[in-house]
Amino acid sequence: MASSFLSIERLTQRYPDGKGGEFTVFENASFGIEKGEFVCILGHSGCGKSTIMNILAGLSDPTSGVIKMDGQAISGPSLDRGVVFQNYSLLPWLTTLKNVTFGVAARFPQWTKQQVTDHSIAFLEKVGLTGDAIYRKPSQLSGGMRQRVSIARAFANEPKLLLLDEPFGALDALTRGTIQDELIKVWSGTDQTVFMITHDIDEAILLADRILLMTNGPNARVAESVEITLPRPRTRTTIVEHPNYYAIRNHLVQFLGERSVLLAGESVGDETHRPETVRIDKTEGAADAEPLLRAVPK
Numbered sequence: 464m465a466s467s468f469l470s471i472e473r474l475t476q477r478y479p480d481g482k483g484g485e486f487t488v489f490e491n492a493s494f495g496i497e498k499g500e501f502v503c504i505l506g507h508s509g510c511g512k513s514t515i516m517n518i519l520a521g522l523s524d525p526t527s528g529v530i531k532m533d534g535q536a537i538s539g540p541s542l543d544r545g546v547v548f549q550n551y552s553l554l555p556w557l558t559t560l561k562n563v564t565f566g567v568a569a570r571f572p573q574w575t576k577q578q579v580t581d582h583s584i585a586f587l588e589k590v591g592l593t594g595d596a597i598y599r600k601p602s603q604l605s606g607g608m609r610q611r612v613s614i615a616r617a618f619a620n621e622p623k624l625l626l627l628d629e630p631f632g633a634l635d636a637l638t639r640g641t642i643q644d645e646l647i648k649v650w651s652g653t654d655q656t657v658f659m660i661t662h663d664i665d666e667a668i669l670l671a672d673r674i675l676l677m678t679n680g681p682n683a684r685v686a687e688s689v690e691i692t693l694p695r696p697r698t699r700t701t702i703v704e705h706p707n708y709y710a711i712r713n714h715l716v717q718f719l720g721e722r723s724v725l726l727a728g729e730s731v732g733d734e735t736h737r738p739e740t741v742r743i744d745k746t747e748g749a750a751d752a753e754p755l756l757r758a759v760p761k
């Protein structure tokens with residue numbers, strides 16, 4: 464099999480259990496992400512999503528396993544991998560604009576000051592931040608505005624891989640919806656590869672090309688890779704009318720409600736530990752229109 468742009472191979476994380484032994488968070492997690500793909504990961508609290516993200520960001524080392532990006536094993540943090548956390552992580556003493564130019568100047572050292580500023584302003588505009596807001600400090604912005612700055616900053620740096628750890632978790636539903644739309648807008652204009660943690664099924668369906676489903680921990684596994692067979696561009700009002708929408712949603716709800724527990728600790732996927740691919744397509748003429756779901760092993 465040709466290797467993916469980002470390839471996670473047999474990733475295992477164990478931690479001390481506090482009683483002299485150890486517990487396994489996940490074992491042999493293996494999956495790939497293609498260049499330009501938007502992949503979300505869903506799973507119950509504690510299954511190890513943030514642990515996977517921290518390893519991808521280079522902020523922690525796994526117990527075993529290999530991660531390759533563009534064929535090269537990765538280790539440690541790098542400007543090639545940008546991260547957006549739930550808590551914004553902006554530099555409080557810098558203005559909005561400087562929070563963005565700071566990273567852009569480091570990423571593109573050959574650029575003039577003007578190029579860095581123009582590039583940064585363009586990305587802030589894409590997330591709706593214009594005018595005097597870009598000269599304010601983070602403490603003078605709303606939570607939604609701060610998260611917009613984080614997203615603009617991450618995309619403006621043009622990392623090869625963008626890691627989003629529940630970026631909208633702290634926002635109210637309306638602000639969340641607006642920023643999701645802005646995120647799609649920014650992402651659509653790039654060939655950016657995105658890996659995102661979310662707890663929100665609807666958010667994952669709206670944004671992702673593919674959703675990875677994890678079973679419950681300990682001994683969690685990435686059990687399924689569900690293709691989001693909804694055409695782009697997507698909006699939250701049009702996708703619900705698509706024949707695939709509820710079939711996909713029901714599948715995800717059913718997995719998180721029942722199968723994530725039933726499969727916990729069981730061996731799933733093929734012998735290489737890759738998740739089962741699930742493709743749901745109810746559109747007329749689709750090969751798997753009847754039955755609706757591709758068989759998924761129980």
Ligand SMILES: Nc1ncnc2c1ncn2[C@@H]1O[C@H](COP(=O)(O)OP(=O)(O)OP(=O)(O)O)[C@@H](O)[C@H]1O
Nearest residue numbers: 478479488506507508509510511512513514515680
């Ligand atoms: N540094 C650590 N030392 C020991 N145990 C840890 C450490 N970091 C995480 N864990 C444990 O590993 C498991 C997975 O944690 P992780 O934060 O990755 O889960 P998660 O799926 O991201 O959860 P949530 O959705 O609640 O954020 C949990 O049981 C957690 O307590």
